[in-house]
Each structure stands twice: as structure tokens, then as C-alpha cells.
Amino acid sequence: MQPLSLSPIGYIRTPFVEKFSTPRQASLTQIPAIIELEKNSFSSAAIKDLEGISHIWVLYVFHLNQNLTLKAKVRPPRSKLPRSLFATRTPHRPNPIGLSLVRLLKIDGATLFIEGVDMVDGSPILDIKPYISAYDRPKGKVSSGWVDKLEPVRTLKVRWQKEALSQLKGLQKSSRRKYITELLRLDPRPRPQRDQKRIFAFYYENMNIHVKYSLEICSVIKVEKAEV
Secondary structure (H helix, E strand, O other): OOOOOOOOOOOEOOOOOOOHOOOHHHHHHEEEEEEOOOOOOHHHHOOHHOOOOOEEEEEEOOOOOOOOOOEEEEEEOOOOOOEEEEHHHOOOOOOOOHHHHHHHHEEOEEEEEEEOOOOOOOEEEEEEEEEEHHHHOOOOOOOOHHHOOOOOOOEEEEEEEEHHHHHHHHOHHHHHHHHHHHHHOOEEEEEOHHHOOOEEEEEOOOEEEEEEOOOEEEEEEEEEEOOO
């Protein structure tokens, strides 16, 4: 088979510059982002009729994926056992293409405002398709196989120390507290690091969020401007 050549139609802008703190699934948060189409290639006419559509499918590239070694089985974050590559949503795939269903908030020219993202900032966008409930919602009994047997998604209680709230306010980012809390309650730490007794720092929109964990509680202890 001849190699395929694909060109991005645009790029996404999100609060995440690294994989470490990026949500694992788009539907788990309401974190906002924007998609900027290539204005030289696409005018607003290409997306105008998306107005009135609540959700869109976004196909994009895992551009930070440097793991070129493919494995037939991988271990997803919530699974105790390795699972078949194509039965998971791992970013380590033969072709590093992601697919996310996000809510479309509004359109302004060639820019789409969305929420509920699990993409790293700058991810190249390959395509956008409308979610159509008549076609995209399966009929009859639906099964997710091994995923249905997992325990519910684990969530933590998030507590903000007064000093951290003051620092957030000083950076004029108080409105971001809701989204940072959404992120932290899902425990973005990699599984091998969850037993480590240390302070973790997560990046969110030009800020470093310092937290510590105790059982089922995540405490935000410091917020500072990130050095870029």
C-alpha cells in the first residue's frame, strides 16, 4: 500500500502543553478550547452550517507521541491487565490519529469554540464531522466488552488552600478554578506515580499548579506563573 499524505486543516488551542496533565477522555471534563482553521485554505463558509449542531467529531494527530515501538497489547490506565491494541484508546497506534467527541459552543469566522477536550495544545486537526444522533447513536444492545467490567472512574475531593486561591486571583485566573478542579479530581497522575509521597506540579494555561495527595483528597497548595 502506498503511504498516505495528509495535511492539517487547522490546529487546536488548549490549556495543556504536555501529555502529563491532559485529561484521558474528552467527555470527563468541560474544559474549553478553540479550533483555528487554516484561513488561507478554508473560509467561514466551510463551517457555517455547523451552527445549531451541539457536538462534533474531531480527528487529530498525537503529535507529541514519540513512542515508535508498537505493541500488540497495552495496559490502559484503569485496567489491571494488558489489552489488545485495537480494543483500547491508547495514543500509541500504527497511525497516531485521535478521535474525540466535543461540544460545539459557537463559531466565529474560521474559529470553533468547543468544550470537553483531551488534546494537547497545538495538535494538528485532520477533519471535523458533525455528530448526528440518528446515525451515530447505536441501535439495540450496546456493549463495551472489557471496559464494562471496570470499576467506575475514580474521583478525588479537591481542596484549595487559601494561599493557592490568593495566588490564582493574583494571576487574574480565578475563573479557571472550576476547570482546574475538574482536572485534578480525575487524578491525572500516571498509575506508577500514584504511590509516591511528593508534591506534583501540573501545567494549566501558563500556570504551574502544585498539589499533594492524601488518600482520596487532592490539596492545591501553590499556584504560580509558568516559565515559558
